[in-house]
Amino acid sequence: MNFEGYSDCGVVLAVDLVNSAGATDTLPDVAALEAFVTERRVSAPGPITRAVLVEVHALRPRLRAIFEAPTAVQAARVVNELLAETGALPQLSDHDGEAWHLHFTPPGAPLATRFAAESAMGLAAVIKAGGFERMSTCADDTCNDVFVDASRNRSRRFCNPDTCGNRSAVAAHRARRRAMVAG
Ligand SMILES: [Zn+2]
Ligand SMILES: [Zn+2]
Incomplete structure (x- = not known):
């Protein structure tokens, strides 16, 4: 798998x-x-x-647990639990003039179930491609957002280098300056 192509809907979701x-x-x-x-x-x-909102909220920590799992085995266990619970059943569809894509739950499935199946399938593909180590949390303490590191050498530390990376660099710089003044 090309790790620069983590634009998969399930992963993004x-x-x-x-x-x-x-x-x-x-x-x-509900409005959000x-x-x-x-x-x-x-x-x-x-x-x-x-x-529906309550169900979607309940899904979020379970998805975070996949990113924060200490090992791929533990991450895979949560992915498999979600897939089993949702009764995921991949079906090709080209509804509404869209390109062929997969739906993972039957029409009319509850929104949280659809989200769970699609997210779990996306993350399953990452793990399957050997990408578990690429599933990270932001190195900025105040952020803690998750991301999938698509960089070639797996060097990304922040969810967003421009915001969190910068903030962290500024904080480190200030800390160094304080240390110099104190010392
Ligand atoms: Zn669709
Ligand atoms: Zn961040």
């Missing part, structure tokens, strides 16, 4: 869901989840209710 539960919850209410669904052009998502 998993990362976005985990990171939505960061320092500030970006999916705090509606926007999330619209942005991703989820087909026929059904009514987004409070109960």
